[in-house]
Amino acid sequence: xSVFTSITAEQAASWLKPxxxxxxxxxxxxxxxxxxxxxxxSTTHGVYVLTIFEQLTHNELPFYVNLMAHLARHGIPCPxxxxxxxxxYLGELGGKPAIVVSRLPGNSLDKPNAAHCxxxxxxxxxxxxxxxxxxxxxxxxxxxxxxxATAVQIEAFLNPDELVLLRKELRYQARYRPHDLPRGIIHAxxxxxxxxxxxxxxxxxxxxxxxxxxxxxxxxxxxxxxxCSLDDGALDAEKSRALLGAYHAKxxxxxxxxxxxPTMLRAAALRFWLSRLADFHRPRTGNLVSRRDPxxxxxxxxxxxxxxxxxxxxxxxxxxx
Amino acid sequence: xSVFTSITAEQAASWLKPxxxxxxxxxxxxxxxxxxxxxxxSTTHGVYVLTIFEQLTHNELPFYVNLMAHLARHGIPCPxxxxxxxxxYLGELGGKPAIVVSRLPGNSLDKPNAAHCxxxxxxxxxxxxxxxxxxxxxxxxxxxxxxxATAVQIEAFLNPDELVLLRKELRYQARYRPHDLPRGIIHAxxxxxxxxxxxxxxxxxxxxxxxxxxxxxxxxxxxxxxxCSLDDGALDAEKSRALLGAYHAKxxxxxxxxxxxPTMLRAAALRFWLSRLADFHRPRTGNLVSRRDPxxxxxxxxxxxxxxxxxxxxxxxxxxx
Numbered sequence: 188x189s190v191f192t193s194i195t196a197e198q199a200a201s202w203l204k205p206x207x208x209x210x211x212x213x214x215x216x217x218x219x220x221x222x223x224x225x226x227x228x229s230t231t232h233g234v235y236v237l238t239i240f241e242q243l244t245h246n247e248l249p250f251y252v253n254l255m256a257h258l259a260r261h262g263i264p265c266p267x268x269x270x271x272x273x274x275x276y277l278g279e280l281g282g283k284p285a286i287v288v289s290r291l292p293g294n295s296l297d298k299p300n301a302a303h304c305x306x307x308x309x310x311x312x313x314x315x316x317x318x319x320x321x322x323x324x325x326x327x328x329x330x331x332x333x334x335x336a337t338a339v340q341i342e343a344f345l346n347p348d349e350l351v352l353l354r355k356e357l358r359y360q361a362r363y364r365p366h367d368l369p370r371g372i373i374h375a376x377x378x379x380x381x382x383x384x385x386x387x388x389x390x391x392x393x394x395x396x397x398x399x400x401x402x403x404x405x406x407x408x409x410x411x412x413x414x415c416s417l418d419d420g421a422l423d424a425e426k427s428r429a430l431l432g433a434y435h436a437k438x439x440x441x442x443x444x445x446x447x448x449p450t451m452l453r454a455a456a457l458r459f460w461l462s463r464l465a466d467f468h469r470p471r472t473g474n475l476v477s478r479r480d481p482x483x484x485x486x487x488x489x490x491x492x493x494x495x496x497x498x499x500x501x502x503x504x505x506x507x508x
Numbered sequence: 509x510s511v512f513t514s515i516t517a518e519q520a521a522s523w524l525k526p527x528x529x530x531x532x533x534x535x536x537x538x539x540x541x542x543x544x545x546x547x548x549x550s551t552t553h554g555v556y557v558l559t560i561f562e563q564l565t566h567n568e569l570p571f572y573v574n575l576m577a578h579l580a581r582h583g584i585p586c587p588x589x590x591x592x593x594x595x596x597y598l599g600e601l602g603g604k605p606a607i608v609v610s611r612l613p614g615n616s617l618d619k620p621n622a623a624h625c626x627x628x629x630x631x632x633x634x635x636x637x638x639x640x641x642x643x644x645x646x647x648x649x650x651x652x653x654x655x656x657a658t659a660v661q662i663e664a665f666l667n668p669d670e671l672v673l674l675r676k677e678l679r680y681q682a683r684y685r686p687h688d689l690p691r692g693i694i695h696a697x698x699x700x701x702x703x704x705x706x707x708x709x710x711x712x713x714x715x716x717x718x719x720x721x722x723x724x725x726x727x728x729x730x731x732x733x734x735x736c737s738l739d740d741g742a743l744d745a746e747k748s749r750a751l752l753g754a755y756h757a758k759x760x761x762x763x764x765x766x767x768x769x770p771t772m773l774r775a776a777a778l779r780f781w782l783s784r785l786a787d788f789h790r791p792r793t794g795n796l797v798s799r800r801d802p803x804x805x806x807x808x809x810x811x812x813x814x815x816x817x818x819x820x821x822x823x824x825x826x827x828x829x
Binding site: 206207208209210231232233235256259260261262263264267269270272273274287289306309310313314316317319320388389390 | 590
């Protein structure tokens with residue numbers, strides 16, 4: 188169980204007092220979080236999730252917490268922060284910032300089918316649209332500039348093949364990634380383990396703590412790379428067509444976005460290859476819990492480069508417009 | 509199906525456009541509302557409830573709609589209003605005010621047991637506490653003054669026995685109902701059909717359109733009269749003890765509230781006897797849909813009067829304090 192902070196039932200019960208959430212029945216650590224400690228709090232009213240933040244600070248959190256409240260208000264099925272008696276979302280537990288959010292029904296899928304991918308694509312477009320009126324703007328922290336800075340820090344750990352691949356891709360991105368694509372708040376980490384399905388119904392989007400302003404297309408590319416990659420790193424044509432088509436039906440992709448798509452898939456693969464390399468080689472500054480194999484995203488990056496510029500789902504998106 | 513306004517699937521689909529709630533799959537009238545028309549909207553995201561207001565106006569609605577949003581934010585399981593792209597809850601459909609709210613799980617219970625009554629009592633206390641920081645204040649519309657005014661209007665329709673009972677009770681209330689009880693926003697209509705249970709878990713409170721500021725104790729009395737009355741109008745001792753005890757555990761009743769309890773049970777019975785008499789004799793100005801038998805609440809009022817001032821559950825509340 189990847190919980191950093193442990194709490195007693197007494198601490199949890201006392202924490203709950205200023206809330207209108209009933210009386211605590213039980214408190215159980217959850218293994219899901221990587222930057223936070225999460226607990227299921229079962230009360231006489233229902234089940235809630237208590238999140239204790241291990242890395243984000245009191246100053247950084249309002250952007251994310253208010254974003255979740257905003258999105259929930261607009262019907263996006265994301266965890267809703269619950270306010271205490273003073274109307275505040277953010278509290279403190281054991282000297283760390285903490286919040287209580289609603290628990291969403293459903294489970295994440297390891298092997299989604301094309302219909303699941305379509306549901307994710309449609310919801311991602313809804314998320315982009317619903318986030319537009321959100322007043323606070325904060326840049327996506329793991330953007331192209333972060334990729335360049337992180338590359339410098341981890342180059343020393345790479346073998347010659349990796350170094351060539353990394354430098355070539357950074358050059359390619361600097362040259363070909365457009366600077367004028369439609370932007371807005373993106374989730375930036377919509378992997379399968381951050382999406383819940385209740386039966387065939389998409390029932391939840393989780394973990395908004397990477398969210399920030401960047402190209403919408405980047406968010407789609409992050410999502411497609413995780414949901415639609417085959418074991419060899421290549422794209423599953425049916426699933427990526429389903430995801431992209433459903434997104435496009437809700438927010439039509441512009442001509443410049445369609446042209447940029449192969450480049451953006453590479454940008455998204457690069458970002459996760461880099462963060463996994465950094466977690467692997469510099470574990471103290473990165474993800475403390477699950478050191479994922481960096482080669483998975485190297486394989487995906489190489490597959491996207493190899494796929495070049497003719498993509499069957501692009502034609503599908505064009506036909507759909 | 510008690511739906512006044514009928515809408516087409518095209519109207520519902522077009523209504524949904526400014527929301528991030530997916531694409532409409534189906535639209536179905538619901539029989540629950542009495543002052544509103546309600547529809548289940550099934551979309552690619554889930555199921556929502558569309559409410560079209562038949563009586564409340566655009567000026568009157570923000571108090572209720574923002575109250576539901578406030579309570580949901582504090583963890584009370586009530587319908588959450590969903591905002592459109594402009595961030596507004598209230599819209600217009602067919603010239604009438606309308607909102608979309610979340611659908612809550614569960615069903616209402618016709619024959620609750622003592623554990624269900626305890627859950628309702630506990631939640632009612634949570635509701636009173638959670639509503640305290642709500643900034644808007646509006647008086648409960650069916651308060652003691654409304655009772656006096658309505659009595660004048662329906663006296664002409666009553667038989668001599670009813671007239672004596674009504675006048676005596678109005679005199680009794682004027683003399684003995686205290687003016688200094690703890691007050692706040694009350695639900696004012698927490699009948700069994702406004703509470704949902706999902707298994708044994710209380711999963712929803714519905715219909716906040718009678719809510720307003722009045723004595724908290726009045727809200728408890730309205731609830732006990734509906735949840736804990738036997739067929740002859742007398743109180744079920746076990747159920748009323750459970751409801752009151754659970755409420756008291758969350759918000760302890762004051763000494764003056766305990767003394768006022770028998771009087772308040774009569775006040776709550778009077779209020780519903782009067783509204784049912786008014787609906788029955790003046791159907792055009794009252795509830796257009798379900799004309800409930802007024803004699804049920806006359807029976808309850810007579811039973812409360814007969815029960816006098818020694819109440820077993822009062823002793824229980826005292827012991828619990």
